Amino acid sequence: MAIVPKKHEMPSQAPEVRAHNFKEVALGYTAEIAVEEANRCLNCKNQPCVSGCPVNIHIPEFIAKVKEGEFEEAYKIISMTSSLPAVCGRVCPQESQCESKCTLGIRFEPVGIGRLERFVADYHNENSKEDPVVPESNGHKVAIVGSGPSGLTCAGDLAKKGYKVTVYEALHTAGGVLVYGIPEFRLPKAIVAKEVETLKKLNVDVETNVVIGKTLTIDELFDMGYEAVFVGSGAGLPRFMNIPGEAYKGVYSANEFLTRSNLMKAYRDDPVTPIMKGGKVAVVGGGNVAMDAARTALRLGAEKVYIVYRRSMEELPARKEEVEHAQEEGIDFRLLNNPVEILGYNNPDDPRDPKNGFVTGIKCIKMELGEPDASGRRRPVEIPGSEFVLDVDTVVMAIGTSPNPLIKNTTKGLDVNSHGGIIVNEDGLTSREAVYAGGDAVTGAATVISAMGAGKLAARSIDEYLSKKN
């Protein structure tokens, strides 16, 4: 049988339609397409794809089950190593992970591993009505800080082993970046909510509205009888560029812009939380966060959305699919441009002019690529005298985040590195006994799958530690 050279297309909403709604862009494979796509897999003996997956999902095995139409069996194989397949199948940067190693990819397009994973997970979620079996309690209590992918995964793995787990979350909804950052059109909130529901069925307590370091400290958690703590508090502290004009009204961090839209539902027609809608928007940055902010702005009704990024298309760190989707939707990529100042309105004759202090534009300087830097990427350098102004009403800064210092500042003996990331050893253990950490809180902003992997590792280590303590 001849090999189908291309991945089966993902059924999607048409660009001109989806640019005006918040519904999911990619609609998912049907069973027929999934089986056909699975048939492209060569079932390679050496399984190169598996080494590309941070949690080593048994890829050829699960795909073999899809070929046979045994979707529930496929799900069981994925579940052996991953807890959030419906999420990772949607948001993993597959092109640089599993699919980058796929044998087929040498001559053709790789197998659509992520799309198959998503199909299997969605199939399971739709068809399986089984409640998880609650294991017998082993009497040990563990506390988890943060309900992002690392925390949810650690909680789930421990609960399945019989631990009594409590997840403490600062916000009013569990899910971390999956609910406040990644927008509905890429990851429906119902999927995250379902993961949280499953945890609750496993007898995990999810306590929202508790800020560890404020409401309770880590030391108090131990006083309350928890024998180990996992910190999965993420990297939620936004960075700004420190250029003039960042305090003008209409300048947002991506976190604020996305939180207002996602978590606070400002995208609705009559929201209670305000957001600047419409007009022209410049999003500064080139990662997934920038793509999400730009596409959110578009859906909120912007007439024009720019991505301003200081390197070129090749260095754009966002998932390839998101960049393509953004381009199809009409986002204007202004590459090799770096903002130097944000301009605002100031009426010298009328200090009470209501327009005063609002953004009017962003001044950028053109860049060219110079010598490669430490990361191997060619370093952008300014072209003198090439400044120009883009007229915009809103600027969203999506240039990265760092770990929040709240927990470090309130936990004696918890060591962090110079970027504020919590230091852990190969078991996920911090400098404090019985305190483990993982995800973005350790690595700085990374990926869902690596956070999930860190949660799994910590669960294993905590189990070993507490079993020995017995």
Add this chain to the structure above:
Amino acid sequence: MYRIVSKKPLNSTVTQMEIEAPLVANKARPGQFIILRVDEDGERIPLTVAGTNKENGTVKIIFQIVGGTTEKLNHKNEGEYLQDFVGPLGVATHTDGIKKVCIVGGGVGCAIAMPVAQEFHALGAEVTSIIGFRNKDIVILEDEFRACSDRLFVMTDDGSYGQHGNVTVPLKEMLEKGETFDQIITIGPLIMMKFVVLAAKPYNIPVTVSMNPIMIDGTGMCGGCRLTLEQDGKRVTKFACVDGPDFNGYEVDFDEAMSRNRMYMDFERHAYEEACNLFKKEVA
């Protein structure tokens, strides 16, 4: 869900509530705040902890009805529940080494200032309080302030109660007479705090101001509450929810803060009218 244990109007637009939230009650210190949502899909709004009762596990809040969310909050009654209530957030007011303090509160800012005044009184400091209101009808917390102050000035802008004038009048008088304080702490409208800072400046008395920018998460995640301080000639960005809400009054860029607080003016007006329509009430 968080139960409303008691509710009491302090004047026609200011209400006091006690909310059952034992973890917050256990931890909160003067100067800290909470964030609440009235109902599912509600907005997150910050309010200062106006007092706690550790035995009952309750937290007192005092809020002024200024817009949609505070209007909805005011329609909740004793025995009903709030959707979310998280805290205590922010850094507590510094009290170390302060033996003589002047507390200057304006309007509903007096509610925020009251627990701070009580704390200093309990610590044995000499407390001078100046509380100011637009007119007689909206004077709040006078008895509470009297109980914890060695000296109290009640001011009204129109002279309909207490002394005539704004809060800087008695402050300037005292300072001109050579009185001095270890610290002035002022809480109220931005413009009032700005003038208190100006009044204190010639005498070099440290002034703490309590900033109230628009917030969402309150944990340092969104950056929306940022404000600019002028420190050693450099402009520094701080997040009021985690670095504040108290700041050195001489460093704060008030004009920028005032401008940023007006970001959503049109939206807020609309939301308020919506809420009022919901409860069939005239918008003043």
